Amino acid sequence: MEIALAILIGMFFAVSIYLLLSRAIIRMLLGISIFGNAVNLLIFTAGRLTKETPPIVPMGEEILLEPFANPLPQALILTAIVIGFALFTFLLVLGYRAYQELDADDTDTMRIAEPERAPRPPLTY
Amino acid sequence: MIFGTDLTIALIAIAPFLASFLAPFIFRFSGYFAGWILAIIPASIFIYLLGFIKPVSEGGFIQSSLEWIPQYNLNFSFFIDGLSLSFALLISGIGTFIVIYSGKYLKGHPDQGKFLAYILMFMGSMLGLVLADNLVVLFIFWELTSITSFLLIGFDHKRQASRRAAIQALVVTGAGGLALLVGVIILQQLLGNWEFSAIRNYSDYLQSLNIYPLVLILISIAAFTKSAQFPFHFWLPNAMEAPTPVSAFLHSATMVKAGVYLLARMNPLLGASDLWFIILTIFGSVTLLWGAIWALKQTDMKLMLAQTTVASLGLLVILIGVGTEIAISAMVIYLVAHALYKAGLFLLVGIIDHGTGTRNITELAGLKKFLPISFIAAIIGAISMAGLPPAIGFFAKEEMYLALMRFDIDAILIISVLILGNSFMLVVGAAIATKPFLGEIKPTPLKPHEGNLALLSGPILFGILALAAGIFISDFGKLFVNPTASTIYNYLVENHLKWYIGMFFKPLILFSIITWIIGAILFYRLENIRSFLRRLDDGFNWDFDKGFDAIIFSLIRFADFLTRLWHHGRLELYMVVVFILLAASVLIPLTLTGAIPSISATIPYLTFYEWGVIIMAALGLFALLIARTRLVAIVSMGIQGFAVALIFMLFGAPDLAFTQFMVEILTVVILALVMSRLYLDRRDNRIFEDVLRDGSIALIGGVGISILLIAIVQNPLDLRLTEFFALTSKPIAHGSNIVNVILVDYRGLDTLGEIAVVMTAGIAVLALIRIRAGGPQMGIGAAKNNKRRNKNKLASKKTSSSSANKRSRKNSTRNININMKQGKAKR
Numbered sequence: 001m002e003i004a005l006a007i008l009i010g011m012f013f014a015v016s017i018y019l020l021l022s023r024a025i026i027r028m029l030l031g032i033s034i035f036g037n038a039v040n041l042l043i044f045t046a047g048r049l050t051k052e053t054p055p056i057v058p059m060g061e062e063i064l065l066e067p068f069a070n071p072l073p074q075a076l077i078l079t080a081i082v083i084g085f086a087l088f089t090f091l092l093v094l095g096y097r098a099y100q101e102l103d104a105d106d107t108d109t110m111r112i113a114e115p116e117r118a119p120r121p122p123l124t125y
Numbered sequence: 126m127i128f129g130t131d132l133t134i135a136l137i138a139i140a141p142f143l144a145s146f147l148a149p150f151i152f153r154f155s156g157y158f159a160g161w162i163l164a165i166i167p168a169s170i171f172i173y174l175l176g177f178i179k180p181v182s183e184g185g186f187i188q189s190s191l192e193w194i195p196q197y198n199l200n201f202s203f204f205i206d207g208l209s210l211s212f213a214l215l216i217s218g219i220g221t222f223i224v225i226y227s228g229k230y231l232k233g234h235p236d237q238g239k240f241l242a243y244i245l246m247f248m249g250s251m252l253g254l255v256l257a258d259n260l261v262v263l264f265i266f267w268e269l270t271s272i273t274s275f276l277l278i279g280f281d282h283k284r285q286a287s288r289r290a291a292i293q294a295l296v297v298t299g300a301g302g303l304a305l306l307v308g309v310i311i312l313q314q315l316l317g318n319w320e321f322s323a324i325r326n327y328s329d330y331l332q333s334l335n336i337y338p339l340v341l342i343l344i345s346i347a348a349f350t351k352s353a354q355f356p357f358h359f360w361l362p363n364a365m366e367a368p369t370p371v372s373a374f375l376h377s378a379t380m381v382k383a384g385v386y387l388l389a390r391m392n393p394l395l396g397a398s399d400l401w402f403i404i405l406t407i408f409g410s411v412t413l414l415w416g417a418i419w420a421l422k423q424t425d426m427k428l429m430l431a432q433t434t435v436a437s438l439g440l441l442v443i444l445i446g447v448g449t450e451i452a453i454s455a456m457v458i459y460l461v462a463h464a465l466y467k468a469g470l471f472l473l474v475g476i477i478d479h480g481t482g483t484r485n486i487t488e489l490a491g492l493k494k495f496l497p498i499s500f501i502a503a504i505i506g507a508i509s510m511a512g513l514p515p516a517i518g519f520f521a522k523e524e525m526y527l528a529l530m531r532f533d534i535d536a537i538l539i540i541s542v543l544i545l546g547n548s549f550m551l552v553v554g555a556a557i558a559t560k561p562f563l564g565e566i567k568p569t570p571l572k573p574h575e576g577n578l579a580l581l582s583g584p585i586l587f588g589i590l591a592l593a594a595g596i597f598i599s600d601f602g603k604l605f606v607n608p609t610a611s612t613i614y615n616y617l618v619e620n621h622l623k624w625y626i627g628m629f630f631k632p633l634i635l636f637s638i639i640t641w642i643i644g645a646i647l648f649y650r651l652e653n654i655r656s657f658l659r660r661l662d663d664g665f666n667w668d669f670d671k672g673f674d675a676i677i678f679s680l681i682r683f684a685d686f687l688t689r690l691w692h693h694g695r696l697e698l699y700m701v702v703v704f705i706l707l708a709a710s711v712l713i714p715l716t717l718t719g720a721i722p723s724i725s726a727t728i729p730y731l732t733f734y735e736w737g738v739i740i741m742a743a744l745g746l747f748a749l750l751i752a753r754t755r756l757v758a759i760v761s762m763g764i765q766g767f768a769v770a771l772i773f774m775l776f777g778a779p780d781l782a783f784t785q786f787m788v789e790i791l792t793v794v795i796l797a798l799v800m801s802r803l804y805l806d807r808r809d810n811r812i813f814e815d816v817l818r819d820g821s822i823a824l825i826g827g828v829g830i831s832i833l834l835i836a837i838v839q840n841p842l843d844l845r846l847t848e849f850f851a852l853t854s855k856p857i858a859h860g861s862n863i864v865n866v867i868l869v870d871y872r873g874l875d876t877l878g879e880i881a882v883v884m885t886a887g888i889a890v891l892a893l894i895r896i897r898a899g900g901p902q903m904g905i906g907a908a909k910n911n912k913r914r915n916k917n918k919l920a921s922k923k924t925s926s927s928s929a930n931k932r933s934r935k936n937s938t939r940n941i942n943i944n945m946k947q948g949k950a951k952r
Binding site: 001002003004005006007008009010011012013014015017018019020021022023024026030033034037038040041042044045046047048049050051052053054055056057058059061062063064068069070071072074075077078079081082083084085086087088089090092093094095096097107108110111113114115116118120121123124125 | 285288289292677678681682684685689692693694695696697700701704707724729730731735736739742743746747749750758762765766769772773775776777778779780781784785788791792795796799800802810811815818819820822823824826827828829830831834835837838842844846847850851852854855856861862863864867868872875876879882883885886887889890893894
């Protein structure tokens with residue numbers, strides 16, 4: 001069953017890379033969001049899959065017995081989801097404001113930081 | 126012979142650094158007296174070092190070592206032998222008066238505290254350099270002297286000439302430093318020890334190796350850059366941009382001698398070979414003549430002295446290259462003589478500059494009446510420089526001629542070079558001691574006045590010492606020359622220096638007489654020689670300075686070219702590079718290590734609802750890819766997100782599923798809000814070539830990740846951590862939900878960091894939405910913004926209110942997330 005998920009994750013990556021390579025900011029944002037999902041699934045699957053047994057110690061027990069889903073990747077992913085969401089909202093608003101200020105969502109026309117004809121460095125000390 | 130160990134030696138190198146931290150504060154409290162106060166440090170070092178003279182002259186050798194990285198046998202080890210003691214005495218002794226002098230010379234300068242700090246830092250570096258036993262420590266202090274020299278030359282950093290000179294010195298000496306590092310590492314690899322004292326006797330073994338010439342060349346490059354040997358000599362005259370005390374201290378008496386020190390130190394190990402003799406005498410001779418001749422061209426007295434310093438350094442290198450017992454003795458005497466008269470003369474030029482406002486020798490005359498003490502000190506300095514008895518310079522000259530009293534072609538060539546060089550230097554010394562002081566008084570920018578005690582104490586004392594060392598030459602020889610020369614020569618050098626009447630009637634004196642006669646003739650014709658050299662110089666339109674500029678500027682152009690090549694400003698190309706590298710870094714190691722897994726063709730066993738979820742995710746992705754409208758794009762985003770959440774749910778991760786649901790809902794809502802305000806092209810307007818390029822990169826990347834993941838899951842997983850959490854979660858952390866226990870207990874700080882990230886993002890979003898005062902005044906948006914400003918007044922009100930809504934919604938999301946996790950943890 002890991003193989004099926006591995007192929008799905010490959011699809012996630014392919015789609016997100018394709019979107020990220022676009023020149024349109026909004027497509028890149030969609031790409032970022034999917035990229036986040038892809039990475040989360042990658043970590044999740046790399047920690048091995050276990051069906052329907054969450055890592056919760058049953059009532060009245062002291063230790064958890066096999067089989068149970070690996071809790072370590074889950075802890076990592078939980079953090080990643082929240083941070084990914086924070087990043088996504090920030091980027092979304094950044095893109096939105098850039099669109100408002102520059103009237104452009106094409107990265108080729110957004111070149112304030114790296115202008116097309118940047119001045120040459122001065123040949124002095 | 127080891128005399129003993131003493132940890133205070135390490136303190137000698139460290140104390141000036143400590144003092145340099147205090148210097149700015151001392152300056153703030155005491156102003157101009159800071160020079161006098163701070164001079165206590167070098168003075169006490171000097172007095173402390175005096176105590177070593179007797180044991181060292183009896184063949185003693187004092188070591189000290191602080192542990193640094195014992196695994197690599199690296200220690201902060203220092204030692205005192207004849208050579209390091211002479212240098213350390215010169216550095217601390219001259220340094221004392223330099224610090225006093227600086228206090229007065231830079232009086233009223235707002236950065237004087239900084240200046241004194243730099244000077245002391247330099248002094249510490251230089252002392253560390255000459256005392257270091259460990260070769261890595263030697264290298265570190267070597268580089269520190271380059272850096273402090275950079276700071277001091279560039280002290281007046283508002284002038285371009287100053288900045289240029291500082292960069293030039295740093296580049297040239299820094300390049301030499303790298304050569305030193307490589308040389309030192311090779312030495313350690315060959316001889317297996319970082320301590321110089323442990324490897325100094327392996328010269329026979331080292332010189333039989335094929336790699337010996339390389340080591341010799343590397344060490345020579347280091348020494349030649351530092352000691353301004355041809356063809357690296359050009360930085361030293363430019364370094365005269367520094368304030369005069371710096372020129373006197375660093376660029377005549379101490380730092381430029383570091384290269385000479387290195388050669389002298391390495392002489393037992395690398396010296397006495399033919400290659401050593403050839404390299405050192407040839408480069409030394411060219412440097413000596415070059416420096417001595419161009420000294421006559423200058424009219425700025427500081428530059429005259431700087432050029433003769435280049436010449437003197439060449440002379441010292443020749444003597445080390447010759448390397449006989451007498452040549453080494455001559456080198457030691459000349460080293461001390463030169464340090465004393467050159468520092469003194471530099472300081473006197475500073476006094477003249479300070480007192481009259483100019484240091485151009487053609488504009489100065491008749492100052493004898495106004496600066497009588499300076500005049501006397503200058504005469505003594507010039508006597509030593511000219512090598513006249515009874516000053517110490519006389520013996521330096523006698524010894525170097527004595528060393529070459531041989532009738533072979535090498536000796537005759539070298540002695541001719543020495544005679545010429547010495548007579549040119551005599552001219553410069555005589556010119557500086559007489560021209561500004563004698564004759565009719567000329568008008569100067571300032572009313573001429575004599576320096577005070579702080580300024581004059583150095584030159585007077587150096588002059589007295591130069592005379593005293595000459596008069597008491599026999600004791601000087603016993604206490605300083607012999608121990609130092611013995612260390613360099615690596616055999617005991619016997620004393621033979623003394624005064625006797627017969628010495629003026631031996632054939633040896635003829636060489637001195639020839640030197641004086643040539644010097645006198647040249648001095649008489651100085652004006653003609655100067656104008657001839659000026660015309661000669663004008664005839665060439667290339668010099669080493671221009672060459673240096675050309676190298677630096679081509680470096681800048683190259684850097685510019687590289688920057689433009691990599692930072693072209695096209696974001697999608699950056700992304701292309703990133704993802705090609707991602708694909709390559711996944712696929713290439715997999716292929717090279719043969720780790721590509723074999724994939725069986727059987728359909729994996731999954732239940733129908735699991736298949737359903739996977740297909741749903743795939744469909745969502747596909748729909749997103751071909752979405753033509755915003756609505757379809759947002760809905761398909763949602764579909765894949767929910768599919769991911771369901772996968773988490775199915776495979777035993779309910780916490781992830783809940784969070785993912787929550788985040789996915791918010792993402793869709795916010796996306797819908799923002800997207801409805803963006804007026805976007807409906808289609809993905811990539812041209813076909815781009816689709817092909819991006820599509821293949823994406824495909825290769827995706828396939829690569831799939832293969833990687835399949836390869837990973839076919840290998841066993843280390844579950845020790847998981848087992849640890851499963852076993853301890855309840856008994857130790859008192860939580861049943863292990864994921865939550867990890868988050869809030871075992872990795873609680875991570876969660877704190879995560880919350881901080883979310884908060885920062887929230888603040889940044891807030892700032893982005895709030896800051897819109899008129900938009901950019903320049904750049905792409907400016908013109909449009911001005912046009913639209915009036916039109917958009919109403920619209921902006923609307924957007925700000927809606928963004929406020931969004932903000933509050935997001936805040937509540939954050940709270941939900943955090944509450945959710947903490948709530949679960951308490952379960």
